[in-house]
Amino acid sequence: MSTPVSMPGDAVAAARAGGRFSRHVHRAHAEGRLVVQPRMGFADLATMREGLLAVRGADATATGTVTLDSYTRVNDHDSARQALRTGAELNGFPLVAHGPGATRELLGSVSGPGFPVQVRHGSALPYPLFEAMTAAGVDATEGGPVSYCLPYSRAPISEAVKAWAQCCELIAAQPDPMHLESFGGCMLGQLCPPGLLVALSVLEGLFFREHGLSDLSLSYAQQTHPGQDLEAVAALRRLAGERLAEADWHIVLYTFMGVFPRTSVGSYRILEESVRLAVRSGSERLIVKTPAEAHRIPTIAENVDALEFAASIARDEAARGCDAAPAESGVYEEARLLVDSTLELAPTVGEALIRAFERGHLDVPYCLHQDNANRSRAYVDPAGMLQWAEAGRMPLRVGRGAARRPVSAKGLLTMLGFNEQRFDREQLTHGHLRGLQYPGRASRQGLT
Amino acid sequence: MSQVMLPAKRFVVSSVSSDAHMWNLVFLQLLLEEQGAQVTNLGACVPDDLIVEECRRSRPDALVISTVNGHGHLDGLRLIRRIRSDPDLAGLRVVIGGKLGVRGAENVVFAEELALSGYDAVFEADGGMESFQEFLGTLDAPAGQSALAAAGVAA
Numbered sequence: 001m002s003t004p005v006s007m008p009g010d011a012v013a014a015a016r017a018g019g020r021f022s023r024h025v026h027r028a029h030a031e032g033r034l035v036v037q038p039r040m041g042f043a044d045l046a047t048m049r050e051g052l053l054a055v056r057g058a059d060a061t062a063t064g065t066v067t068l069d070s071y072t073r074v075n076d077h078d079s080a081r082q083a084l085r086t087g088a089e090l091n092g093f094p095l096v097a098h099g100p101g102a103t104r105e106l107l108g109s110v111s112g113p114g115f116p117v118q119v120r121h122g123s124a125l126p127y128p129l130f131e132a133m134t135a136a137g138v139d140a141t142e143g144g145p146v147s148y149c150l151p152y153s154r155a156p157i158s159e160a161v162k163a164w165a166q167c168c169e170l171i172a173a174q175p176d177p178m179h180l181e182s183f184g185g186c187m188l189g190q191l192c193p194p195g196l197l198v199a200l201s202v203l204e205g206l207f208f209r210e211h212g213l214s215d216l217s218l219s220y221a222q223q224t225h226p227g228q229d230l231e232a233v234a235a236l237r238r239l240a241g242e243r244l245a246e247a248d249w250h251i252v253l254y255t256f257m258g259v260f261p262r263t264s265v266g267s268y269r270i271l272e273e274s275v276r277l278a279v280r281s282g283s284e285r286l287i288v289k290t291p292a293e294a295h296r297i298p299t300i301a302e303n304v305d306a307l308e309f310a311a312s313i314a315r316d317e318a319a320r321g322c323d324a325a326p327a328e329s330g331v332y333e334e335a336r337l338l339v340d341s342t343l344e345l346a347p348t349v350g351e352a353l354i355r356a357f358e359r360g361h362l363d364v365p366y367c368l369h370q371d372n373a374n375r376s377r378a379y380v381d382p383a384g385m386l387q388w389a390e391a392g393r394m395p396l397r398v399g400r401g402a403a404r405r406p407v408s409a410k411g412l413l414t415m416l417g418f419n420e421q422r423f424d425r426e427q428l429t430h431g432h433l434r435g436l437q438y439p440g441r442a443s444r445q446g447l448t
Numbered sequence: 449m450s451q452v453m454l455p456a457k458r459f460v461v462s463s464v465s466s467d468a469h470m471w472n473l474v475f476l477q478l479l480l481e482e483q484g485a486q487v488t489n490l491g492a493c494v495p496d497d498l499i500v501e502e503c504r505r506s507r508p509d510a511l512v513i514s515t516v517n518g519h520g521h522l523d524g525l526r527l528i529r530r531i532r533s534d535p536d537l538a539g540l541r542v543v544i545g546g547k548l549g550v551r552g553a554e555n556v557v558f559a560e561e562l563a564l565s566g567y568d569a570v571f572e573a574d575g576g577m578e579s580f581q582e583f584l585g586t587l588d589a590p591a592g593q594s595a596l597a598a599a600g601v602a603a
Contacts, residue, residue, distance in 0.1 A: 070466035070517050074493055079466075083522070089550050091518040122468060152468035154493050188470060258471075297518065297550050366474050368491035409478035416471060 018215035018248040021116040021140040021179040024063065025217075025250050025284050033061040034278055034314040035285040038303040039120065041067030041092030043084065045106055048093050051300045052110040052117065058304045060311030063140075063285070064110065064117035067092045072129065073122045073152065091297060095119065096128055100135035107136065116140060118181070124153035124160045130167040133178065140179035142219075144204035146353055146362075147183035150369040157357050157371045161350040165211050172212030180208055181252055185220035185236065187364050190258030191378050191415060193386045194223060194232035195334030195396070196364065202239050202339050205249065207349040214247040217285065221254040222274045224418050225384040227327035233281035235332035239339065250284035253277065259416045260293040266423035267291035268309060275310045279317040280324050286310060294420070329385065334396060338362065341395055360393035377407065380418050457509040457587060462490035462499050464523035467515045472546060476514055483584065496530050503537055509587060510541040510568075520548035521558035525565055532566040541587070545571030545580060 018026075028035045038055055042048045052064045069092035071080040080094035095103055111117045116139035123129055126143065133141055149160035171177045184200035201218040208216055218240050220233050233251060240249055255274040261267045271288060278286040290306040292298035298306075342362060346352040356362040360373030367374060375392030388398045389407075407415070414421075461476050463469065470492050477487045490502060503511055511531075513524060524544045531537045544567050549555040559570040569583050 070468070070519050073468070074466050076466065079522075088522060089518070091550055151470060152493065154491065154495075190471075296547075366470070368470055368473060368489055370491070407478070409475055409482055412475055412478055416475075 019116075019139065019176055019179055020113050021063065021118065022215050022217075022248055022250065024114065024116050026248075028061045029250070029284045032318050034275070034283070034311070034318075035063055036060050036307045036310045036314070037063045037118065037285060037287050038065050038298075038307055039067050039287065039289070040065045040298075040300070040303050041069065041120075043069065043090035043092070043094060045098065045102060047300075049106055049110060051303070052106075054300045054304050055307065056110060056115045058307045058311075060307045062115070062307055062311075064115060065287075066095070066107075066117060066119045068119065068121040068123075068129075069094050070122075072096055075123065075125060075128060077128070095121075095136070096132045100132045103132065103136035103138075107138065111139065116179075118142065118179070122148055122152045124149040124155040125163045127163050127166055127170070130170050134170060134174055138178055140181065142181035142183050142217075144182045144184055145207060145350065146200055146204060146357075147187060150357075150364055150367050150372050151188050154370070158354050161207075161354055164207070165350055168208055168211030168213050177213065177215060179215045179217065180213055181217040181219060182208065183219055185218065186254055186257055188367055189221065190223065190256070190419075191380075191386065192365055193334075193378050193388055194220075194228060194235070194331045196338060196362070196394075197221070198232055198236045198239060198331060198335035199338035199342070200362070201236060202243055202335065203342060203349065203353060205240060205244050205247070206339075206343075207353065209244065209247055210349045216244065216247050216249045217252045218244075218249060219252045219254060220283075222256040222270075222277060223386050224380050224422075225327065225386070226273060226277055227325060228329060228331070228385045229277050230281055230324060231326035231329060232331045233277070233283060234326055235335055237282065238332055239335055243339070251282075252285040252287060253281070253283040254287045255289040256419050257289075259420045260289060261420050261423040262294040263424045264291045266420070266425075267293060270419060270423045271306060271310060272313050275313040276317045276322070276324075279314050280322060286314075327385065337395060361395065363392040363394050365390075379407070380415050384418070384422070457485045458488075458506065459485050460488045460490065460499070460502055460506065460508045460511045462494045462502075462511070462513055463492045464513060464515045464520060464527060465493060465495050466519045466523055467517040468492045469516045472514045472516055476512060480512075480584075496527050499527065500531060500534060500537065503531070503540055504534070508540075510543065513542065513544040514546050515544070515548070516546040518547060518550035520544065520546055521555075521562065524548065524562055524567075528562065528566040541568050543567060543569040543571065543580070543583060545576045547573050 025035050040051050055062050055064050069090040072094045077096045080097040083090050118140040119138050145161040145164035149157055182201050182204035184204040185197045205216055205218050220236050222229055255271050261270055288306045288310050290298040290302045292302050342352050342356040345355040357371050363373040363376040365376045365378045373392050377390040379389045381387045391398045459480050477489045480487050548558045555572050559572050562570045571579050
């Protein structure tokens with residue numbers, strides 16, 4: 001089970017020719033440009049269209065995003081319809097409530113080969129949504145039976161596996177199949193060590209392959225240490241290269257998804273670090289965050305600013321040809337071990353995922369979902385790297401230096417706020433701003 | 449943090465039906481457990497029925513609703529109306545906190561409506577944790593007034 005589905009040569013060639021979403025991403029990558037993408041969703045059609053047009057017009061190589069609202073995510077389409085009727089505020093675009101017709105018209109008026117649009121949702125049981133998306137001619141979407149089930153729903157994994165299998169088969173049956181991205185590299189946004197993130201991304205990629213898809217992307221979310229993240233993306237690329245060789249795939253990096261810096265300077269700095277990581281690691285696409293993140297849902301203008309900032313840093317980084325060194329913490333070996341040993345549990349990837357979580361062989365730290373063992377624990381070590389404190393029943397070695405003391409509420413907040421602290425520190429002491437204004441005097445003003 | 453609660457208070461911690469955020473719930477559980485409480489954590493995306501069922505079954509000292517996806521003013525309102533319409537739960541202490549709308553600092557506009565609809569206390573975003581600690585200190589007092597005073601929300 002550790003080898004991908006084999007295909008004859010001409011079928012391989014056909015499979016590698018992905019849809020227009022992938023073509024756009026590969027073209028940009030070949031030309032040395034990072035594709036940047038916002039998180040953006042508005043309830044009404046006019047604002048959603050305005051947002052997409054603003055992203056299309058940004059000074060950046062972008063793809064558009066339509067983020068769905070939380071009611072649509074949990075298949076509560078009646079509440080979404082009611083909100084549209086009453087004008088109640090939603091936190092995203094209710095695609096099913098608007099219907100495929102209105103959605104197709106919206107996308108048709110803004111998207112094109114140079115500006116494909118991805119629908120982002122977070123739904124564990126998304127078949128009705130996938131029906132609406134295929135009917136609306138959506139270019140790309142994302143998720144997966146684990147990554148959209150464990151963190152975002154109460155559905156049993158077995159049901160999510162069944163639903164996602166049907167969704168994949170629905171996509172595969174279309175004349176022009178949608179691109180599908182695994183969200184497996186983003187579990188809970190933070191405090192999940194990279195080995196498990198890489199393994200879940202690859203396992204979901206294999207699941208998509210098993211159900212007939214060949215136009216994929218694999219994700220990884222920026223964590224707490226640039227060297228460890230560089231190592232993790234390299235591990236993901238290597239493992240995906242070995243296991244998904246016959247598919248058309250690329251890597252999408254996410255700017256940190258956990259507790260976000262609260263200052264404007266701090267948020268741009270963490271975004272900058274993620275852009276440099278994306279370029280150094282050869283990632284093809286980056287999902288950005290904005291300085292509004294810690295406080296509220298960003299405006300259209302804030303999203304465009306973040307995209308243009310990311311694009312300019314990406315150009316800078318590409319021109320530098322920096323040779324930053326990855327950490328050597330064994331991410332690839334850990335991920336490969338988790339993938340291989342999981343696949344041994346059952347004849348299909350879907351069944352193997354169900355069994356692996358059932359017996360705690362895969363265990364996402366702190367995840368409260370009833371099908372997650374929740375025995376594993378992670379911590380941020382003094383060097384800023386994410387490490388295992390408890391492996392639970394996962395087949396992993398936990399370093400002897402690992403903190404075995406149970407984490408306190410305050411300790412948890414400190415770990416969750418690690419990046420917030422790291423990037424906000426200087427602005428909150430005003431030292432950074434003084435340094436910016438009077439660079440010659442910075443050292444005398446004591447930036448520590 | 450030095451507060452002692454004897455005998456152990458029992459809490460049900462939960463999100464609302466459409467909210468998938470989890471770290472706020474993990475944190476609250478640890479915070480309450482450190483103060484000697486017993487916690488049943490229902491997790492994310494909890495349907496109203498399940499919350500009502502659990503509260504009827506386990507009769508907690510308080511139900512703590514935490515939500516940060518911006519739908520709290522909608523889902524939280526529907527939930528508390530449902531809870532207060534159940535005669536068995538009319539006297540249950542119920543509090544809600546987090547990011548209750550999508551308006552950032554302006555979310556305070558939702559607090560009053562939530563309190564008027566039956567929450568014993570409403571804690572919005574940044575100032576919320578301190579008020580929540582004060583609320584915990586009032587749990588031995590009769591239900592009602594003291595909690596509202598702690599939260600600074602006029603009902």
